[in-house]
Amino acid sequence: MEDLLAYLHFVVLPQFIDALIIGVALALVALGLTMIFGLLDVINLAHGELYMLGGYAAFTLLGWGAGYWSALVLVPVLVGLVGWTLEELGIRPLLPRADRAIVTLLLTFGVSLIFRDVAQVIWGTETRSVAAPLTGITNFAEVFVPTYRIFVFSAGLLAIAVTWWLVYRTQIGAVLRATAVDPSMVASFGIPIRLVYGFTFLYGCGLAGLAGVLLSPIYAVFPTMGHDFLVMAFAVVIVGGMGSIIGAVVAAILLAQVQGLASLWIPPVWAETLVYGVMLLVLVIRPAGLFNRLGEA
């Protein structure tokens, strides 16, 4: 009995806490994906590369002597602007097409290839590390967690809470939700839809950038980080339900736990495969995901 408690305390609990932190960061990336899909029917395959861009931007800003905290504020704005430009120049001209779901997916795929290669040209192929601003270790009921990870967790939670508040408790959010249901109706009220779409991209990509900065001291920065993360974020969005905000958060934490805890007993590679197994299972049982789409509360 005591052995079991010790096992839970010293083996399972640390893994649980680690997975919780990953889950929150994953939720940030998935939130942007799901919001963009909910409003525009666009699957942004460049989203992972925007996350990568966030990491590299932090690396560069810190290299220029900027403080971590100013990077934390600046990078999401920069990445958000990149996303907004992408929407303005690439996505918008394609929206009137009947097959826009497919053509925008192809377009963002092309953009992601370019971003990834450009990143390799600018920053090289080697892994770059970013120093964590908080170095201490916090004793958490006999479990030692790096203080920075606790900060990542709280900052991520805060960003999720702000997003929730923005979407469900503000005027802007009401417009967003209405646009998800019927954009032409919203337009007939005199609300400029192109600004709504622009804002969605700005905000969604900004969240990916934020996740990039937050995770860069933990996982370092490398050119394929976005691609690896995106596949996971897709699983999250599929399980949670495309276009569902609550679904993205719940599924992110759920899947991160599945992967984290499973890798205690099976090799990590197979834990990752298990995540996709869960995804396929959800698809078989509930093809549209666990939660409803944005606006269809």
Next chain:
Amino acid sequence: MLQAHQQVQATDIQRRQSGTVAARLLRASRNSSSNSRLLRQIALVSLLLAAIFPLFGGSFFTRLAIEALLFGCIALSVDILLGYAGLLSLGQAAYFGLAAYVAALMYLHVTQSFWLVLLTASASVGVFSFLLGAVAIRAKGVYFALITFSVAEILSKITHNTRAIGGSDGLIGIPVPSIPLLPGLEIEFANNYVFYYLVLGTVCLLYLGTRRMLNTAFGSVLRAIRDNSDRVPYLGYNPFWYKLLAYVMAAQIAAFGGLIYPLLRGFVAPHLFGFEVSTKAVVMSLVGGVGTLIGPLMGSVIITFLESVVGSYTERHLILLGIIFIVFVMFLPDGLCGLAQRTFGAGRKVKP
């Protein structure tokens, strides 16, 4: 009595109607005959060019052309799905890779018989594509793209991390067998020209077979599903089975490319499953023209040669691929075949 009579009449009308529906769909699809005549001419010219190519190409480029044809098989299978069933598969390389690995493992450990390997690879791809297709097709629209994408990624990761099948190094030193075609007649893969014409011939057959099949009522129903999936059930067709059949068929075509690949390069590696191969196949069919069948094969030749040339100058060829992607999506959505149609077929065609 009367009721029964009415019932019989009703089903009779239904049957007749569904018959006419298929016929009407078929007629509608054949209305674009000037269109398909041009495509046929394009196909003929490309075949002629392909047939004389090895005379000028030299052995390096002949082998590159074989590779282009093999990757063209994936592009062709993407086109069947995207151009006819309206399904975007971002993981079509999964079947290429699966067939390549099955073939490689069979050659290395089990048998040297090409026909046995063909059978095994085809069967395993068939089973896998049936199961995955059944799951993926149930999920509508973009979900399909995401599921195929993720499953191909998983396969790539699994092979990458399983030491028993070579891990990240892949499998090397695959023996090249000869195919006993008839008693006394054997085909030697070691000879580049024999290899090239064999692959060219088979790809031609695959192309013709696919075209023939998609020109039947089956193809018409597929196109109807692509254009309006919700209405097709009212005509008495279940879109699911049609899509699934198209999916399994497309997987077999991609698998053919994978089956031959180890014989060409002598190795297989996890990247064959990877998203880069899948994506390239989509670019190829986009460049050639989605829904034209010949376009993707042309696109494959163009992209493969372009990559080989650019690749000798820089490692960063993804940028080029991305730019081609964006240019064709935004400005030439109907690809080179569409461009040819607008250039040579203009004036004669009335816009709908």
